[in-house]
Amino acid sequence: MDSNDLSTASHDSVTHRTATAPAAPALPPASQAVSRRTFLLSAGAAGVAAPAFAAAVSDAVSPMSSHRKAATAVAVTLNVNGQTRNLWLDPRTTLLDALRDHLQLTGSKKGCDHGQCGACTVLVGGVRVLSCLTLAVAVREPVSTIEGLAQAGTLHPMQQAFMDHDAFQCGYCTPGQIMSAVACVKEGNATDERQIREYMSGNLCRCAAYPHIVAAILAAKSNMPSIS
Numbered sequence: 001m002d003s004n005d006l007s008t009a010s011h012d013s014v015t016h017r018t019a020t021a022p023a024a025p026a027l028p029p030a031s032q033a034v035s036r037r038t039f040l041l042s043a044g045a046a047g048v049a050a051p052a053f054a055a056a057v058s059d060a061v062s063p064m065s066s067h068r069k070a071a072t073a074v075a076v077t078l079n080v081n082g083q084t085r086n087l088w089l090d091p092r093t094t095l096l097d098a099l100r101d102h103l104q105l106t107g108s109k110k111g112c113d114h115g116q117c118g119a120c121t122v123l124v125g126g127v128r129v130l131s132c133l134t135l136a137v138a139v140r141e142p143v144s145t146i147e148g149l150a151q152a153g154t155l156h157p158m159q160q161a162f163m164d165h166d167a168f169q170c171g172y173c174t175p176g177q178i179m180s181a182v183a184c185v186k187e188g189n190a191t192d193e194r195q196i197r198e199y200m201s202g203n204l205c206r207c208a209a210y211p212h213i214v215a216a217i218l219a220a221k222s223n224m225p226s227i228s
């Protein structure tokens with residue numbers, strides 16, 4: 001059948017439907033008419049059936065979804081707080097999501113997820129990075145998170161200083177503040193209050209605990225072991 005045949009068939013079918021279109025149905029007898037009561041009952045039944053239908057659809061697509069996920073996963077090895085961790089990750093997974101969702105290290109916080117608040121700060125190779133903007137597959141050097149800071153049950157001097165100086169209120173920004181503060185001291189960028197404020201400006205605290213945070217960093221730097 002060439003294109004002309006197709007157009008003819010199409011035209012015929014349209015013509016056929018037109019030619020055999022049924023007459024408008026007669027109104028049902030009053031006893032069969034849809035009353036408000038029967039309409040509401042049928043609507044309610046549809047409401048009950050809808051979740052079952054949705055579940056059936058979900059069941060139908062789930063295997064395909066998980067197949068796609070498995071097919072695109074890549075092997076990623078991270079060294080986190082001194083431990084080697086092997087993962088299968090979607091290559092788009094951020095370091096923050098790998099830590100929180102795959103390794104259950106939820107100390108690093110997701111504030112903005114856009115590189116603007118510093119709540120997700122961790123150290124990679126001793127350098128502070130925003131883990132929400134870092135792809136896990138791209139990480140080659142050891143990762144340090146707030147969970148690895150205390151040693152043998154003893155708080156890191158920076159953690160202790162934050163406690164001593166009441167350097168938090170809600171605490172949501174605190175893990176990122178502490179990791180950033182540790183790096184700030186190690187970088188040599190904590191010589192005085194002005195410099196600390198400058199080099200800690202990437203870590204926001206919406207509780208505005210800044211004066212206490214600066215005081216904690218000034219106190220901790222003299223107690224920090226020669227930068228490890």
Ligand code: FES
Binds near residue numbers: 116
């Ligand atoms: S969560 Fe990463 S910078 Fe805000």
Ligand code: FES
Binds near residue numbers: 167173204205208
């Ligand atoms: S202590 Fe609440 S955001 Fe910093």
